[in-house]
Structure formats: structure tokens, C-alpha cells
Amino acid sequence: MPLWVIFHPEGILTTHESKQTLAADITSFYTRVGLPPFYVVIEFVTVPHTNTFVGGQNPTAPFIRIMVDHIAAHANTEAHMFRQSDTLDGTLKKHFADKGYSWEFHVDHTPRELWKVNGFRPPPRKYHFSWTGAC
Numbered sequence: 775m776p777l778w779v780i781f782h783p784e785g786i787l788t789t790h791e792s793k794q795t796l797a798a799d800i801t802s803f804y805t806r807v808g809l810p811p812f813y814v815v816i817e818f819v820t821v822p823h824t825n826t827f828v829g830g831q832n833p834t835a836p837f838i839r840i841m842v843d844h845i846a847a848h849a850n851t852e853a854h855m856f857r858q859s860d861t862l863d864g865t866l867k868k869h870f871a872d873k874g875y876s877w878e879f880h881v882d883h884t885p886r887e888l889w890k891v892n893g894f895r896p897p898p899r900k901y902h903f904s905w906t907g908a909c
Contacts, residue, residue, distance in 0.1 A: 775813045775814070775815060775845045775889060775891075775896075776800075776804055776809070776813065776814050776815070776842060776843065776844050776845070777815045777816075777817075777842070777843040777845070778800060778814075778815070778816040778817065778840060778841070778842050779817045779819060779840070779841045779842075780796075780816065780817065780818050780819065780838065780839075780840050781819045781821050781826075781838065781839040781840070781841075782818065782819070782820060782821065782836070782838045783820070783821055783822070783823050783826065783836050783837065783838075784820055784821075784822055784823060785836070786836050786838065786875065787818055787820075793818055795869075796816075796869050797814075797816045799865050799866075799868075799869070800814065800816055800865060801814045801816075802865075803861065803862065803865050804847075807847070809847060826839075828876075833876055835874060835875060835876045836874075836875040836876065837875070837876045837877065838870055838875055838876070838877040838878075839877070839878060839879075840866075840877065840878070840879035840880075841879070841880060841882070842862075842879060842880065842881040842882070843881075843882045843883075843884050844881055844882070844883050844884065845883075845884045845885075845886055845888075845889045848883045849883075858881070859881070862879065862881075866879070
């Protein structure tokens with residue numbers, strides 16, 4: 775299960791449509807490598823501009839911070855990790871960079887053994903993710 779938490783300033787991602795379009799693009803990133811779409815969870819968190827500091831200062835451009843937690847599938851080699859992060863860049867570019875926003879993300883890998891859905895362990899993974907086909 776990928777969990778995305780997107781911290782964004784007021785005035786950015788304000789409409790349901792803008793969030794839906796971004797969520798669809800993120801979900802597509804995972805469904806292309808075989809994850810079911812219901813595994814992808816995205817939370818949008820609005821942060822007042824006065825609550826964000828980069829280098830000790832409020833940023834002049836809108837700043838978006840994204841935290842991603844991968845549980846269902848992990849990139850296992852440095853090459854796959856670079857390919858995965860480059861593909862994520864491409865996925866997010868039109869939503870942030872092309873609009874002049876500053877943004878960054880990081881991806882954590884959580885052990886699958888520490889994951890439950892509604893109190894149940896998910897079924898064993900019957901597929902292998904190499905991140906080569908979609909990334």
C-alpha cells in the first residue's frame with residue numbers, strides 16, 4: 775500500500791478536481807506495475823503559508839512537501855530506486871514544477887509484515903515488482 779501525504783499551502787490544490795486529477799496520476803503510477811488501485815491512499819493536508827519554513831524562512835514560491843510510504847512493493851536496487859524517483863518526478867511535474875511551485879518528496883519503505891487492513895493481513899504478494907516496466 776502506498777500512502778501519500780501531500781502538505782500544500784493554502785490556495786494550492788483547492789478544488790476537488792485538482793486533487794482528483796493528481797490522485798488519478800499517482801494511482802496510475804502504481805496500477806501500471808500491478809498494484810490494485812484500492813491500495814493507493816492519498817491524503818491532502820493544507821498548511822498555512824506562515825507554518826512552512828525552508829532554510830529558516832517562509833518560501834517565496836508555493837512549497838509542496840510530499841511524504842510517501844511504500845508497504846506493498848519496494849524498489850530493491852539503487853537503479854530501480856532512481857528509476858522510480860525519476861518516474862515520480864515525471865508524474866508530479868505537471869502538477870507542481872510546471873506551475874512554478876517548489877516541491878520535494880521522499881519515499882520510505884515499511885516492512886510488509888507491519889501492515890494490516892481493517893485488522894487483517896493482506897494476501898501474500900503473488901507478483902514481483904521490479905519497477906522496470908513502468909519506470
